[in-house]
Each structure stands twice: as structure tokens, then as C-alpha cells.
Amino acid sequence: MYKLFRPFLFRMDAERAHDVSLRMAKYAQSLTPGMVSSLFEFEDERLKQRLLGSTFSNPLGLAAGADKNAVLVDFWEAVGFGFVEVGSVTAQASKGNPQPRAFRVQEDGALINRMGLNNEGAAAVAKRLGETRSQRKRPLGVNIAKTHSPDIMGEAAVEDFRESFRLLAPQASYVALNVSCPNTREGKTFEDPEALDALLTVIMKEREAPERRVPVLIKVSPPNSPRIVFDSELEEMIAIAVEHGVDGFIATNTASDRSGLTAEETDLDQIGQGGMSGAPLHARSTQMVRYLYRATDGETPIIGVGGIRDAETAYNMICAGASLIQMYTGLVYEGPGLVKQIKQGLVERMKRDDHTNIGEAVGTRSQIGEAAQV
Numbered sequence: 001m002y003k004l005f006r007p008f009l010f011r012m013d014a015e016r017a018h019d020v021s022l023r024m025a026k027y028a029q030s031l032t033p034g035m036v037s038s039l040f041e042f043e044d045e046r047l048k049q050r051l052l053g054s055t056f057s058n059p060l061g062l063a064a065g066a067d068k069n070a071v072l073v074d075f076w077e078a079v080g081f082g083f084v085e086v087g088s089v090t091a092q093a094s095k096g097n098p099q100p101r102a103f104r105v106q107e108d109g110a111l112i113n114r115m116g117l118n119n120e121g122a123a124a125v126a127k128r129l130g131e132t133r134s135q136r137k138r139p140l141g142v143n144i145a146k147t148h149s150p151d152i153m154g155e156a157a158v159e160d161f162r163e164s165f166r167l168l169a170p171q172a173s174y175v176a177l178n179v180s181c182p183n184t185r186e187g188k189t190f191e192d193p194e195a196l197d198a199l200l201t202v203i204m205k206e207r208e209a210p211e212r213r214v215p216v217l218i219k220v221s222p223p224n225s226p227r228i229v230f231d232s233e234l235e236e237m238i239a240i241a242v243e244h245g246v247d248g249f250i251a252t253n254t255a256s257d258r259s260g261l262t263a264e265e266t267d268l269d270q271i272g273q274g275g276m277s278g279a280p281l282h283a284r285s286t287q288m289v290r291y292l293y294r295a296t297d298g299e300t301p302i303i304g305v306g307g308i309r310d311a312e313t314a315y316n317m318i319c320a321g322a323s324l325i326q327m328y329t330g331l332v333y334e335g336p337g338l339v340k341q342i343k344q345g346l347v348e349r350m351k352r353d354d355h356t357n358i359g360e361a362v363g364t365r366s367q368i369g370e371a372a373q374v
């Protein structure tokens with residue numbers, strides 16, 4: 001079905017195509033709520049896991065960015081995602097960067113975006129999530145980031161994050177701190193160890209309140225190359241996260257560089273700045289998952305994200321050490337039918353490898369030397 005619409009969608013600007021797709025999805029869902037779920041139905045007990053205080057019926061979730069304002073959570077659930085991450089949401093509403101700001105690099109199965117954290121703001125999204133709470137069937141992650149403004153720095157930036165956490169944590173199964181957004185003018189300040197330490201001190205204090213006692217995960221940048229062996233800055237970041245009792249990592253965000261793209265340089269120059277996602281990111285994200293898994297002795301859940309586009313790349317990420325996985329760009333290229341295809345493919349691969357639950361596959365290929373498999 002999606003393949004029929006795709007040529008029409010791909011003639012539009014990437015952001016407009018996304019908006020049109022979401023509007024069509026919302027319409028289909030409101031017209032016949034049961035139809036969407038029956039079309040995409042596929043459940044298997046072997047994909048079920050209990051993690052981060054929630055039960056995940058399958059490990060595949062929607063990555064942040066696709067539904068920033070949490071307007072279609074019921075649709076994503078109906079399509080078969082095991083969980084949905086909305087956001088990034090920021091304390092203040094923001095229009096983001098000027099358009100155009102999302103671009104397809106079709107020959108590489110990639111996207112480049114510089115959306116710049118456009119969203120309706122924490123209060124509006126918290127209100128919507130509160131109103132739709134009773135309809136939710138699956139775990140819901142809320143991804144928060146610092147308001148897109150170079151004037152909000154230092155302590156004010158921490159306070160900005162705190163405000164989003166205060167409003168949104170009561171609505172979330174987990175909160176992801178987006179400390180790695182490459183699309184703000186001020187850069188990725190919170191991956192700096194000192195800044196991360198200050199941020200986590202405040203957030204962890206805030207979550208002591210009973211209504212905000214949710215798992216906290218941090219979303220990190222990809223490494224510069226798929227061959228990281230030892231990285232002292234990364235080690236420091238992991239140590240700080242673990243010390244503060246962070247419950248998990250999301251690896252990774254988009255990449256600021258263009259490595260892995262084969263498209264003509266002139267075409268890429270025309271696109272300009274932005275974070276790269278999709279197929280060319282997969283090897284690096286997978287390697288980051290592997291690194292985090294080993295650094296935390298497999299004891300801290302990892303959500304693997306980056307270039308998942310079929311069952312093979314999904315299984316790869318899980319074997320590298322991801323307990324859960326997410327995708328966004330794969331969905332743009334292949335459509336929502338990919339969710340069912342991936343779940344079916346995961347079950348086939350588990351059978352092949354004699355696993356009775358998907359959790360048994362996690363980290364089975366976490367040796368650093370296995371990096372080049374993708």
C-alpha cells in the first residue's frame with residue numbers, strides 16, 4: 001500500500017511528505033480504528049520482554065522525531081510498534097529552523113535534517129498525553145531536549161530541562177534526555193562530562209517525587225567511525241551516567257558528518273548542514289551499542305537506533321547489545337508494513353539461533369571485533 005503512495009510522497013519536500021503521511025494515517029485511524037491494527041497484526045510471545053519497569057510486547061519502537069507532539073500515538077501502536085517515543089519536546093514551544101530542513105538522499109537510504117527541535121512545548125504535550133492516557137496500550141517514552149535558543153545556557157539550560165521533566169515525567173513510561181541533538185546552533189553541550197553531571201544531578205533529584213519516579217535514559221551521539229576501540233571521553237560520560245543511576249542509553253542520534261554517503265558532493269553541499277540518519281549510520285550506531293553494552297557489562301538496558309531498515313539490521317543491533325530498538329528513516333523509505341516484516345524476521349532468526357526469547361539474543365555478538373559485520 002505504502003509503495004503505491006511513495007512516488008507521490010517522494011515528489012514532495014521531505015517534511016511536507018511526512019506531514020501528509022501523518023494526516024493520512026490520522027484519517028485512516030479515525031475512520032476505522034480496528035482496520036489499521038488488523039492490517040498490521042503480528043504478535044509473538046517470544047518477542048515479549050520486561051524491562052525498565054514496563055512490559056514490551058515486542059522490542060521495536062518508534063524513534064524520537066517522527067511524532068514530536070504526540071498526536072498519533074494510537075496509530076503507531078496500531079501499526080505494531082512495541083513502544084513509542086515522542087518528542088523531542090522542549091520547555092518552550094519552538095518553530096525550529098527555517099524550511100526546507102529535511103532532505104532525502106535516496107541513493108543511500110538516508111535523510112539529512114536540521115529541524116531544530118520544532119515542537120509545541122512541554123505544557124501542551126503534557127496536556128495532550130494526560131488527555132489520551134487511558135487509550136494507551138504500550139509503553140510510551142518521552143524525549144526531552146533543551147529549548148532551541150542560544151540564550152539559554154549554563155544553569156538556565158539545566159533549569160529548562162528540569163521544567164520539561166517536571167511536566168512530562170508523570171505521563172511517561174520512561175524519559176529520554178536528548179543530550180546529543182546536533183541541530184541546534186549551540187551544539188551538543190550536554191555530552192560534555194561536566195554539563196552532563198550538572199544536568200543529571202538536577203534531573204535525578206526531580207525524579208524523587210513519587211509521580212516522577214520513571215526510568216531516565218540518555219540519548220548519545222554516534223562515534224565518528226565504526227571502529228571505536230577505546231574512547232576516554234566516552235568512558236567518562238558512561239561513568240557519570242552510571243554514577244547518577246541512569247537506567248539506560250539510547251544509541252544513537254543522527255551524525256553531523258557525511259561519512260558513509262555515496263551521493264554526489266555537490267548535491268550534499270546544496271543540502272547544507274544537518275544530522276544524517278538511515279542506512280549509512282547503521283554500522284556506527286551498532287558499534288556504539290556494542291561499546292556501551294561492554295562498558296556496562298550488559299547490565300544497563302540499551303535502545304539501539306540508527307539505520308534499521310529490515311530484520312537483519314534489527315537483529316544485528318540486538319545481538320550487538322540492544323534490548324530494544326527503534327527506527328525512523330526506515331519507515332520513511334519502506335512504510336509502516338516494515339514493522340510487521342521486522343517482527344516476523346526477528347522470530348525467524350531467533351528460531352535459527354535456538355533462542356526462546358528475544359532477550360537471549362541481546363549481546364550475543366558484542367565483541368568489539370565483530371564491528372565490521374554490517
Ligand SMILES: Cc1cc2nc3c(=O)[nH]c(=O)nc-3n(C[C@H](O)[C@H](O)[C@H](O)COP(=O)(O)O)c2cc1C
Binds near residue numbers: 068102117281308
Ligand atoms: C527528521 C528527523 C527528526 C528527528 N528529530 C529528533 C528529535 O527531535 N529528537 C531526537 O532525539 N532524535 C531525533 N531524530 C533522530 C532519530 O530519533 C534517530 O535517532 C536517528 O534518525 C537514527 O535512526 P534512523 O536511522 O532509524 O532514522 C530525528 C531524525 C529525523 C530523521
